[in-house]
Structures are given as structure tokens and as C-alpha cells.
Amino acid sequence: MAFETHGNCTACLVEGATTETWDDQAACSRLGVAVASRCRMCLRTTEGVSSADTAARLASGDGCPQCGATLDDACYEAHRCPFCGATADARETEPATSFPSPADVARALERWAEEEGLHDADALLSASFVGASVAALHAALQKREVIETTFDVADFLFSAGAGATAGSEVSAREPSRSDDAPDTIRAPSIPSLRRVGGAREELLALASVAAADGEASPEDHMALRRAATKRNHPPLLGDDIRVWRPAELDPPATLSRREELLEEMLQMAWADGQFDPSELRIVRDYGRAWGIDPERLDAMVQVYTFGDVSRFERWARRLALFLFPARS
Ligand SMILES: [Zn+2]
Ligand SMILES: [Zn+2]
Incomplete structure (x- = not known):
């Protein structure tokens, strides 16, 4: 089954900017590499490749695609099976766009905002870039600084919103907030004099x-x-x-x-x-x-x-959720 996460872009250094697609039928994913990734800021794309791609058939289960061994987080992080030596890597398919002028940054943000169904670049900036200006963002990109965002990564992970492409096979895990989960109907009686927290x-x-x-x-x-x-x-x-x-x-x-x-x-x-x-x-x-x-x-x-999902899926989702440590 395929699923999507978001991650940091290693090219433009914008946090949470990439959309990554994973598939437990793909050798690369089972070695901790997304099948495909695309940066919504600089548009760099990569595809996952694995030494096990040439195998006539992949090992069954969700372990190493070549030998079937159960892999742990360290193997996923290294993209390598220590038992048979199978490896995986992200290969660049489209290079990152550069942003020579603030106008280029503004254009990229407009496009991104449109993809997200936001009104305009300003809406995206105030929602996810702690209100940074185009000029500030441009300066940070030029200096190659890590650009912090406040993307609610959990939202991407747990809802089908934001990054999911309409009609695509990929679906983020739906929490079905309104369907399965019973609503808490009655507000609890919090004494009216009680202060509320901030x-x-x-x-x-x-x-x-x-x-x-x-x-x-x-x-x-x-x-x-x-x-x-x-x-x-x-x-x-x-x-x-x-x-x-x-x-x-x-x-x-x-x-x-x-x-x-x-x-x-x-x-x-x-x-x-x-x-x-x-x-x-x-x-x-x-x-x-x-x-x-x-x-x-x-x-x-x-x-x-994450209920009963495969090992690498749990790993990939957790990585995206807590994110951002995997910066090299
Ligand atoms: Zn990027
Ligand atoms: Zn192996």
C-alpha cells in the first residue's frame, strides 16, 4: 500500500517542503528510501532506486527486499541491509530551481499556495512561514540557511488534506474523525468560575x-x-x-x-x-x-x-512526524 509523508528539502532547506511517496511493494521503500519525492518550494524531484530492483522478485513480507531479513531503524537510516548488502538511494530526477531574485521566490510561493488551495503567497507565508516576508525568505535561501516552517506535519500525516493529490492512489491515513470515532457530544461541565488555560x-x-x-x-x-x-x-x-x-x-x-x-x-x-x-x-x-x-x-x-502498519511505514511516518532530525 502506498502512503505519503512530508520531509525536509535537502536542496532549498525548507522544512517540511517535500512530499514523499512510499510503497511497501517497492524495494527502495523497504530500505528506507521514498519511491518519489518532490519539493513544493524548489521543485527538485528524486526517485528511489535499489540494488534489489534487478532481482527477479522481491522477498515477501516487509523486511529486506532482497533477503527478507527484518530490518531495524538503523538499517532504514543507512538505506542498507547488513545481512545481504542490498542498498537503496534517492536519485535526482529534476534539479532544484534556484531563486536569484525575490520575484522568483514570490512566484514559487504563489504556485505552492495554489497547489495547497490557499488564496495567495501571503496566505502561505502567514500560515506556515511564521509570517516571514518574501524578502526575508529570499535572503535565507541565498545564504543557504535552514528555513523553519510551522507546517503541522501531523495534519499531513493524519488527514487526506494538504498534500494529497486528488484522484491519486496515494491516500494519507484518514483518521475518519467524523465517521468512526464517536463524537464527544456533551461538553464537560467545567465550573464556570474556573479560568481557562492558554x-x-x-x-x-x-x-x-x-x-x-x-x-x-x-x-x-x-x-x-x-x-x-x-x-x-x-x-x-x-x-x-x-x-x-x-x-x-x-x-x-x-x-x-x-x-x-x-x-x-x-x-x-x-x-x-x-x-x-x-x-x-x-x-x-x-x-x-x-x-x-x-x-x-x-x-x-x-x-x-499507527495501528497495524508495516515496520518501514511506521518508521517513515514517525520520521516525518518528528521530523526534522534527519538533517545531514
Ligand atoms: Zn526544495
Ligand atoms: Zn538483505
Whole structure:
């Protein structure tokens, strides 16, 4: 089955700019390389190739395409099977466009915005580039600086929106928020005098997940920083990064905001690359305290733990979700 993720562009250095297609029938994907990738900014494209492509038939299962051995994350990252030596690589099919003038940047953004169904380049800039100007972006591209974005990568991963091409075979995993998952119908009765939480409280809830299994890992810290940036809030420091009980924090004002935050907490649980029972317990505690229907919470957990997908798919999705460490 094919699926899509987003990743960092190694040519223009815009975070989350590439759309990557994976297929468990393809040798390259089973060695950690996307079948195809396209940068929505510089339009560089690559295709995955593998030494196992010449094999008469691929090994069955989702292990090494050549010898069938079960591969771990390190093998995916190295794009090489240590047992039989099969390798994979991303081969450039279209080079990156350069952006000599701000007008070139503006044109690229217009095109990208149109692809995303956004009104114009300004809409894209304010939604995903922390409001950077065309001139600032142009300067960063010229200097070859990494360009941070606030693409909600999880949205790309868990909804069929944004990157998915209409009518294509590729479909992002639909969380079927409205179909399968029962809605939390009744808003819980939060005492009316109670204050509601803002960005800081949301970050503390996320920190609770990060600290659930003991010490927050460097990946957890990175994910927390990103969550703070997204909220225009200074990053949490030292003592704030601990397990906070739901009762200690004022909850987000609306039910839908509480659900969104719970989803973000589930994503946070993936930041260190594994889903720990203690992290899940925290999310459930918050869900209960915030009046989220337990069945709905179960449905969310199902989606965010990637249910029963192949090993490389879980790896690729997790990589895209927590992203951006794979910068070389
Ligand atoms: Zn690019
Ligand atoms: Zn092998």
C-alpha cells in the first residue's frame, strides 16, 4: 500500500517542503528510501532506486527486499541491509530551481499556495512561514540557511488534506474523525468560575507527556520547542518540564481545542521514537479530566499509534512526524 509523508528539502532547506511517496511493494521503500519525492518550494524531484530492483522478485513480507531479513531503524537510516548488502538511494530526477531574485521566490510561493488551495503567497507565508516576508525568505535561501516552517506535519500525516493529490492512489491515513470515532457530544461541565488555560498551560500538558517516562529526551525537548514556537510562546525551561496533573492546569477553553491538544499530546508521545505506556496513561488522565469520550480517545490512540502498519511505514511516518532530525 502506498502512503505519503512530508520531509525536509535537502536542496532549498525548507522544512517540511517535500512530499514523499512510499510503497511497501517497492524495494527502495523497504530500505528506507521514498519511491518519489518532490519539493513544493524548489521543485527538485528524486526517485528511489535499489540494488534489489534487478532481482527477479522481491522477498515477501516487509523486511529486506532482497533477503527478507527484518530490518531495524538503523538499517532504514543507512538505506542498507547488513545481512545481504542490498542498498537503496534517492536519485535526482529534476534539479532544484534556484531563486536569484525575490520575484522568483514570490512566484514559487504563489504556485505552492495554489497547489495547497490557499488564496495567495501571503496566505502561505502567514500560515506556515511564521509570517516571514518574501524578502526575508529570499535572503535565507541565498545564504543557504535552514528555513523553519510551522507546517503541522501531523495534519499531513493524519488527514487526506494538504498534500494529497486528488484522484491519486496515494491516500494519507484518514483518521475518519467524523465517521468512526464517536463524537464527544456533551461538553464537560467545567465550573464556570474556573479560568481557562492558554498557551502556557497547553505546553505544560505537552511537557507532562514528555516527562512521563522519566527524563525528557533531547527529541522531546525539540518537540516542545516546536510546540512553543507554534504558539508564539517562549520555550519551557527546567522545572516546568515535569508531569503536571490535569487538576493543576486550567484546561483549554473549548472541547474541540481540548481534543486538538490531546491529539498533539499523542504525537508528543512519539517524539522519542517509542510509545510508552506511561505516556499513554498521562494522555488518558487528561482525556478523562477534560471530558473526552473514552471511545473517542481510543479511536485517536488507534490513529496515532499507527495501528497495524508495516515496520518501514511506521518508521517513515514517525520520521516525518518528528521530523526534522534527519538533517545531514
Ligand atoms: Zn526544495
Ligand atoms: Zn538483505
